[in-house]
Amino acid sequence: MEKLRGLGHLFATVFMWAFGGFIVVPAVTDVTMSALCPGTDECSLAIYLSGFQQAIIGLGTVMLTPLIGNLSDEYGRKALLTLPMVASIIPLAIMAYSRETKFFYTYFILRTLTAMVGESVVVCLALAYVADNVPITQRASAFGVLSGLISAAVVCSTLAARFIPSIALIFQIGAGVSMVAVVYMRIFLPESIPDPEANNASVQPLLKGNQNDDIDGDNTEPVKQAHVFKRIPSVKDAISLMRTSLTFSQAAVVAFFNSLAEGATQASLLYFLKARFHFNKTQFADLMLIVGIAGTFSQLLVMPLLVPLLGEERLLSIGLLLGFTHMLLYSMAWAVWVPYAAAGFSIFVFFASPCVRSIASKQVGPIEQGKAQGCISGIASFANIVSPLIFSPLTALFLSERAPFHYPGFSILCIGVAMMLGFIQSLMIRPAPPSISKEYPENTCSTEA
Numbered sequence: 433m434e435k436l437r438g439l440g441h442l443f444a445t446v447f448m449w450a451f452g453g454f455i456v457v458p459a460v461t462d463v464t465m466s467a468l469c470p471g472t473d474e475c476s477l478a479i480y481l482s483g484f485q486q487a488i489i490g491l492g493t494v495m496l497t498p499l500i501g502n503l504s505d506e507y508g509r510k511a512l513l514t515l516p517m518v519a520s521i522i523p524l525a526i527m528a529y530s531r532e533t534k535f536f537y538t539y540f541i542l543r544t545l546t547a548m549v550g551e552s553v554v555v556c557l558a559l560a561y562v563a564d565n566v567p568i569t570q571r572a573s574a575f576g577v578l579s580g581l582i583s584a585a586v587v588c589s590t591l592a593a594r595f596i597p598s599i600a601l602i603f604q605i606g607a608g609v610s611m612v613a614v615v616y617m618r619i620f621l622p623e624s625i626p627d628p629e630a631n632n633a634s635v636q637p638l639l640k641g642n643q644n645d646d647i648d649g650d651n652t653e654p655v656k657q658a659h660v661f662k663r664i665p666s667v668k669d670a671i672s673l674m675r676t677s678l679t680f681s682q683a684a685v686v687a688f689f690n691s692l693a694e695g696a697t698q699a700s701l702l703y704f705l706k707a708r709f710h711f712n713k714t715q716f717a718d719l720m721l722i723v724g725i726a727g728t729f730s731q732l733l734v735m736p737l738l739v740p741l742l743g744e745e746r747l748l749s750i751g752l753l754l755g756f757t758h759m760l761l762y763s764m765a766w767a768v769w770v771p772y773a774a775a776g777f778s779i780f781v782f783f784a785s786p787c788v789r790s791i792a793s794k795q796v797g798p799i800e801q802g803k804a805q806g807c808i809s810g811i812a813s814f815a816n817i818v819s820p821l822i823f824s825p826l827t828a829l830f831l832s833e834r835a836p837f838h839y840p841g842f843s844i845l846c847i848g849v850a851m852m853l854g855f856i857q858s859l860m861i862r863p864a865p866p867s868i869s870k871e872y873p874e875n876t877c878s879t880e881a
Contacts, residue, residue, distance in 0.1 A: 439565060439574070443581050445617040446558050449517055450585035452610030453551070456524065458593045458717040459602050461702050463527070467536035476828045479703050483824025485544050486695060490816030492548025497813055500549070501556050501806020509561040509802075510623045516553040517617065519546035521610045528603035555582075556802075556809040563793050563801040564624045572744045572790035573736040579786045580731030587724035594717040680795040680804070682861045684811050687788045689854030690752065691812035693759070695819035696847045700827040701762065707831045708840055709768045719775055726778040735783060744787040745861045751783030752855035759848030763841030784854070791861065823847065 464482065469475035504512040523543035526535055558578060566574040589606075596602050675681070705711040705719070738747055758777035765771050789808060796804040826843040829835055839845075 439562060441616075441621045442558060442561055443578070445513075445613055445621055446554070446578065447581050447585045448609055448613035448616060449520070449554060450582045451589045452524070452606045452608075452613060453520060453589075454586045455589035455593050455606045455609070456527070456603055458590060458714075458720060459599045461706060461716060462712060463531050463536065463599065465706070467531070467533045475703075476832065479700070479824050479828045479831075481540070482703075483820030485540065486698065486820040487817045488544050489547040490695070490813045490818075490820075492545075493552040493813035494810050494817065496549050497552045497556050497809040498803075498806040500553050501560060501802040501809065503802075504557055504560060505800065505802035508623045509557045509564070510617065510621050513554065513557050513617060513621075514614070516546075516549045516551075517610070517614045520550045520554075521607055521614070522546055524603055524607035524610060528600060528607050531599060552809050552813055556805045559789055559793075559805045560801045561624050563805070568794055571793055572739045572786065575786040575789050575793075576731040576735035576739070579782060580728050580735070583724050583727030583731060583782065587721060587728055590717050590720040590724055594714065594721065677795040679861060680792055682857060683788050683791045683795075684808060685857045686748065686752070686784075686854045686861070687792075687808050688811050688815045689850050689857065690755075690784045690788065691815035692819045693755065693847045693850040693854070695816040696823035696843070696850065697759075700823045700843050700847070704762075704827060704831065704841060704844060705771060708765065709771070719771060722772060722775040723778040726776060727782040730779040730782045731786065734779065735786065744790050745858070747783045748787035748791070748861070749855055749858045751780050751787065752851050752858055754780035755784065755851040756848040756855065759844055759851060763839075763844035763848065765841060 461478075464478050465472070465475055468478045468481065500512050500516075523539050523546055526539045526542060529535065559575060562574045562578055563571060592605070593602050596605070702711070702716060705716075709715075711719075735747070742750075754777055758774055758781055761774035761777070762771060765774070789805065792804050792808050793801060823843050823846065826846065830840055830842045835842075
């Protein structure tokens with residue numbers, strides 16, 4: 433707990449950043465529909481355009497997240513956090529000014545560009561910051577707390593959006609809080625730079641370079657390990673990282689399927705509910721409020737209790753299995769109350785991401801946390817490219833009159849199938865040996881004000 437209290441400024445920064453970003457989510461669907469298809473509840477153009485945006489964002493984050501995570505190992509987490517947090521303010525400010533069609537398209541373009549260095553990067557660097565400052569035995573709970581705070585921000589922002597009558601005011605508050613988050617982070621958050629000197633003979637980095645690269649002609653100087661990763665990582669670098677550890681590669685596969693499902697949910701679920709039950713901003717906010725409360729309770733209270741008893745591997749499998757059940761209920765929703773009941777399963781769905789991150793974190797050394805989290809984030813981003821390409825057309829097809837058979841929620845069922853594939857892979861992950869927690873020093877980073 434002492435270690436978690438030392439992360440207070442990081443938690444505050446992430447909470448404000450998430451609040452500013454998520455407060456606008458319940459309104460975005462209505463704004464998009466009003467700009468593209470005014471007066472209708474079903475709009476294939478909105479579904480395809482949102483899916484296209486998500487794919488482009490995923491393509492950008494596949495390239496940029498590993499790069500920024502890699503650079504943060506050398507230059508520090510705080511320094512690299514500034515760019516994505518500042519970038520996220522710009523599209524919010526545009527929507528705060530006007531929601532007319534021409535401003536919507538400007539927002540759409542800038543939101544696409546800024547999100548490439550936004551959401552995924554902030555979460556990646558925050559996770560690496562936590563890994564820098566928390567012992568390996570407490571890392572899963574710490575990752576859960578960080579995710580729980582993001583869920584708490586979703587609850588607070590959704591509750592605010594639920595009662596704010598003006599969409600313009602919602603975007604204004606989102607932009608304002610995001611600005612405050614940047615200022616707070618720059619003033620109060622200590623820099624965190626991994627300390628290579630913290631590594632000793634028993635704690636070598638998982639990725640080793642050529643040990644003969646830096647030997648002098650007289651062979652009297654000690655050998656320095658070269659970095660396997662270049663400053664600009666390539667696909668080969670990510671493959672090299674995954675090949676060094678079977679557990680890491682298994683976690684990467686699970687991360688892909690879990691992110692495929694999450695991306696598909698983001699691209700399709702709200703439009704499915706809009707077409708099926710005529711949901712609007714208020715009902716979206718109510719649903720997101722239930723999901724956010726469940727996620728907050730899950731990650732701040734339930735997960736820290738269950739991780740020591742069950743381990744990250746079993747908890748990961750439980751989360752994915754019940755995530756499949758969660759999507760199955762959504763897909764078969766026969767009445768307007770069913771989505772609200774299905775949202776209660778979110779208490780288990782939120783186990784998956786922190787568990788995957790913790791399993792991956794334990795497979796690398798202290799000076800490789802940015803690389804590892806960047807690699808997992810890059811794989812998750814690649815899944816976010818693939819998911820809208822698959823699920824946006826599928827959702828539009830089964831919500832239209834051209835559906836090959838009557839099952840409006842078929843695309844939502846397919847999201848559940850993706851979670852089931854992740855569940856099957858998670859069953860193959862074996863717990864790390866008990867001795868691994870003894871091989872890492874309690875404090876593996878240097879902190880600068």
